[in-house]
Amino acid sequence: MVAERFSRGDRRLVAFCAAVIAAGTAIGVSLFSRAFPEASIDFRVTREEARRVAQKAFAARGFDVTGRTALGVFDLDGEAKVFLERELGLAEAVPLMGREVPVWRWSFRFVTPLDKEEFRAFVAPTGELLSFRRILPEKAAARDAGAARARELAEETLRTHRGLDPAALRFVEAKEEKRPARVDRTFVWESRTLSWKGASMRYLVEVQGDRVGRSTLWLDVPEAWRQGYATLRSKNNAAGAVATFGLVLTAIALVVVFFDRLRRHDVKWKWALAFGITGTALQMAASLNELPVTLFSYDTTEGWGSFLAQALLSDFGAACTLGVVLLLLVAGGEPEYREAYPDKPALGRVFSRRAFGTKRVFLGLLAGYALTAGFFAYQVLFYLAADRLGAWSPAEVPYSNLLGTSLPWLGVLLMGFVPATTEEFSSRMFSIPFLSRFAPAWVAVGVPALIWGFAHAGYPNQPFWIRGVEVGLAGVVIGVVMLKLDLFPLLVWHFTVDAVYTSLILVRSTNTYFAVSGALAAGVLLLPLVVAGVLALRRGGFVPERGLTNGEEGSAPPPWPGASSEAPAIAPPKPISVTHVAVAAAAAVLVLLLVRTVLPRGGLDADLRVSRGDAIAAARAFVKAEGDDPDRYLAVAETGSALPSLEDAGETGSGLIPYRWERNAERWLLAHGGRGTLEKWAEEILPGPVWQVRFAREQDRHRWWVVVDARDGRVTGFARGLPEEKAGASLSPAEALEKAREAARSRGIDPARLTVVSSRAEERRARRDHQVVFEVPAEAAGEARRRVTVEVAGDQPSLVATALKLPEEWAREQGRSTASTYAALAVKVTGFGTLFGLGLVTLLRTQRAGRLRWRMAARWALLLASPALLERLAEAPTLLRSWPTDMPLATYAVTATIGLAVGLLFSYAIALVAVALVTAVAPHALGNLSRPLPGAGTRALRAAAATALLVFAARGLKGSLVAAFPAASGSGGFAFPPGVEGWLPAATALASGTQLALLVAGGAALAVLLFRELAPTRAGSVLLALAVAGCWAPLEARTPGEIAVPLAAGVLPAAALAVGVLFFLKDDPWAYAATAATVSVLRDGATLVTSGMTPWVVSGGLCLAVGLVVLLAPGWKTGGAPTPPAPASREG
16 A cells, blocks of 8 residues: 655645744634723632532521532623623723622532522622522511611621611612511612612612512613613614524525435445434533533422433533434535535544545634634634624633533533534535535535624624624635545634633633643544554555545435426326214214203303404504503504413512413413402403504603403503603602502502502602502402502502412412423423324325425415415514514514414425325326316315314313313313404415415425334324324423323314324315315404404404305316326325
């Protein structure tokens, strides 16, 4: 074997790489700290020493934390850090952080499983106690110190803990909360001297009964600054959303190519599995290593075992997801790269043992390290120039919780491997050769580089485009390097860059193990470079490169399409038995009669008499009556079922509106009075069925939420947002209480029935705000009571909200996982996992066999996805529901449009896959859909009638089952007619009907393939049926009944549909369409028509008309003699 030596060109490349490494390293080392300045942290205590400081502090205050589990992490006040850096600049901000403003802290929790009481503390890196807190159960008893004595205790704490004179501070807030067996009082002061650009230090002391249970401090940042910074960040997010859409399109193209290559038998599964398994194993190992950090988020409502099980399950899911993504990237992207560049090293061969002795791999490693050094130099120079031009980026934090793990170098390997593989495989290995098919090289390189670059726009760097430009320009250079050399140097570069950045915190550690392991992990690819160089010197050259290139690996040619045309085949659907139809109809009618007359009826009914327009008009009138101009706002309305609840002792009701239907409130009411109690509270005491109207303006903190009763149009609650600097009155507590009672009276609540349980007064810049929480003793369900929260800003009511206050101990019990919770989770995961796995295998096998007619399916999917487009156009009024007003409207329009586009692509994908599956099972189906045979209309109507009756009967039984066992399943609230939040409810009904037809037809086709290919035996069929049933298992079940009832309720309609498919629908596409029209379109149309609301009645009539057209269409289109079936196409 003749050894290969460097050619003249190779020597020039080696010299160039060496020069780049030397120059890049020199620039990076000398200027890195100037380009990326770090915040300064004065670490004088380790985490263990800080823990002891916290324990001693609690002991000194009479709190015993011995025997409790101590959980600790390094933490920081990110908002204060960014505020100081942006407003003061790094030079002035860095000395403040950690001295006057405690940005850095060790954060500790001392907990006992299943015990609400816990102790928390912040300890400064210098060893001072920053804050402490004791969290008490709601029912914990303590002697009442009285308001005056509590204030004295708080002031004494300021003197002893902070060394501050309360008289030198500005008193800004007092709060009093009555608990069942104690009174808690909170006091807040603001510094008159420690203030920067409107932000001031604040100090809070909480007295629990007669003992101080909390003392903390923070930098109170101006509300206006928060909004301005959020506006800046919204542009970052919008740019990232545009890039994400590019990534979605890339993923779609990747899937299309993957299926094409699968049909051509051109997927290197061994290589794809190798990368997928490596990614899964590395991600899981890193997650296990980070358990000490994960434990800090432990929820004391769960036991340790339960929390760990959930954390590990989540980590395992994330690891498997990464593995699947890597597998797909290699399976779809590698064949494109292999076919486009036959002279470059094959991806799977370049990592072989023999390859590391070749000249190509040696030069690739060297080039990768040259790219690394050059990239560091580029970033340093880029941000030095950007800084001169006014760009901004936050200071680096010189600490990471990675140091708190046992094997921190695992994090270095993971952060090197994952971005290197996922990003280089998608943005270079796949995207460049794929786009090269349709565009010149500069487009093929530039477009993926820009998408990749702006996918990093979510970083806080400003202006918003700076990070995208920096990374995008680098992406262009990297793409050119791939074309000139190959993919391997890019993987080396990307891994090394991210690994080095991650390892910096380890390398600079004084701990020898951290420093050495971090350096080795970041420089792991130096080892093969050194070994290859030494071996080449010993043998006088490199191993020959035979069998290394893509060309030698080869690519499979496209499959022969066959001689048949794309014309759909036509064949008569299988006949249906009139006897079966009669039996099904009789059984369904009998069940429906029983449901209407004997069995309990499910669901909560409400006489809805308010349309969207009426609700907005009522809300506008209310806002105008409150002295504001509704015309200056954009208004959007949404329906809702309001059964709000307060569960934690610290909840006061400030964030109740917009209301939600809370499952725990429903559980409590059903357990303390049954369905009658639930109906009384949902329909009479709490808001019930409502329209919630939002008024908002662009970048304006003035805003409204107005709650309108959907039955009579009354305004039952509201929330008003006012800027904190807006001037107003400063009412006394007595005046504010009277104002709160008046506000409650105006919303139909008798103030004579109210008892004050909590009050708060807060000094704003130019007014005083108050909050009063009332309880209504006369309106109770067991220990639960109705509460009414009223807030007054100045002298203007700004909130009236109501809720059911649940006992905290009971609510915590509901949040605790039980054996039934895990059983339901296991059933659901097993069901979905089995169906997903078997379905995916079946789909892949069917594709390999060439039975999926994608081109024909693509054309039909365009038609079948069009109702989804109509629905989104009709629901345009709802787009502003999720608009954050600190985001410019134009920016939000970009993100909303991208969201709509992604949603439409998803709808199209569902239609595409469903139609393709149907063609695989019944190639003649689409031919019958476009040219129905004689008698098709009659057959379709019979099949649809029988199936629809079965489904309606099953839905009736489902409602009766839920009504019979309401505590086990829940009602879900009040049902509004579909689509009433938009302009045209009929569009929603049409879209849901089309989706139902697609899901049923596609699901039936997939079931046929599964039973035909994977489960031909009776046992296999039973297992598949059980897997399908498992998909309806509820995730929040706490008892066996909460598993069984929702499971049975979900299976009933599915079983009815399955019977309909098996006996009636079969392979008749018109029958599926007619069934969807009957079950969904006609049902929703009837709901709208019988509502009595004129706009809904009109839309319901349109809905019924469309349904009748679909039902009768086969009869209109029928004509001529039957056409014999055409041979199936062998299209790939």
